[in-house]
Amino acid sequence: MAELCTHGLSVEAGNQRLVDGASIRLVPGEFVALLGPNGAGKTSLLRASLGLEKKVIGRATIDGSDTAALSPMQRARHIAYLPQQRPLAWPNTVRDVVSLGRYAYGAAPGRLSAEDAAAVDAAIARCDLTALAQRQTDTLSGGELARVHCARAFAAEAPLLIADEPVAALDPRHQFRIMDIIADFVAAGGGALVVLHDITLAARYASRMIWMKQGRIVADGAPEETLTAARMAEIYGVQARVDGRRVEIEGAV
Numbered sequence: 001m002a003e004l005c006t007h008g009l010s011v012e013a014g015n016q017r018l019v020d021g022a023s024i025r026l027v028p029g030e031f032v033a034l035l036g037p038n039g040a041g042k043t044s045l046l047r048a049s050l051g052l053e054k055k056v057i058g059r060a061t062i063d064g065s066d067t068a069a070l071s072p073m074q075r076a077r078h079i080a081y082l083p084q085q086r087p088l089a090w091p092n093t094v095r096d097v098v099s100l101g102r103y104a105y106g107a108a109p110g111r112l113s114a115e116d117a118a119a120v121d122a123a124i125a126r127c128d129l130t131a132l133a134q135r136q137t138d139t140l141s142g143g144e145l146a147r148v149h150c151a152r153a154f155a156a157e158a159p160l161l162i163a164d165e166p167v168a169a170l171d172p173r174h175q176f177r178i179m180d181i182i183a184d185f186v187a188a189g190g191g192a193l194v195v196l197h198d199i200t201l202a203a204r205y206a207s208r209m210i211w212m213k214q215g216r217i218v219a220d221g222a223p224e225e226t227l228t229a230a231r232m233a234e235i236y237g238v239q240a241r242v243d244g245r246r247v248e249i250e251g252a253v
């Protein structure tokens, strides 16, 4: 079974500790929301778990192997990463951009095996992009482009997905569409670790919530256990009304 683990992972930059002793685990069948205020260290933790940060203490492993020791191709076969910054080098067709996700198998746009092409078509269909497959990416709306980035991640057919704020700047309907696509991936046997700032959305979809503050993980568990008014005050400094998975933010504390 695919398993991503960090064991007491810390990340440093200069004299600052961005992540402090974080231990997390992600396996298929889980939809995990990673939560915390701006600057809490969420992106640094994700990058370190993928072996992409330099000054790291502790271990991050995929199926027992240190992620930092894996080649980018090996890593990409285990885990798809949708970063917060998602630049496109140049405008291209949707299908060609999604094809870049087959990098893990040595493929490139215009050089796809039958298996690569099938994976690209499946990712395009999964993200509801079939009608847009030949469109240039610079003609797409923000919501459509967000689905292209998801499809590119899914094209690798990795069992695990890490997505850093995949619904940022999307309207509510498009947020739900992206979250539904990730939920479908999990229902089909994948495991997803997703950074979200929208607690309502996180509570609706996540099977587990990991809460971070000032580089530390302060809670990790089911929404029913970890989503409380006290935690909302502790983590975000807001007053909230919580009823099961329902949360209503009333204002700053």
Ligand SMILES: Nc1ncnc2c1ncn2[C@@H]1O[C@H](COP(=O)(O)OP(=O)(O)OP(=O)(O)O)[C@@H](O)[C@H]1O
Pocket: 013, 014, 016, 018, 036, 037, 038, 039, 040, 041, 042, 043, 044, 045
């Ligand atoms: N290379 C670096 N050098 C110095 N400080 C850094 C570096 N990278 C990140 N930081 C700082 O570390 C802190 C954590 O950043 P990080 O991006 O991990 O937080 P985050 O929780 O993902 O925030 P956001 O929700 O705003 O994206 C921030 O204060 C950031 O300025």
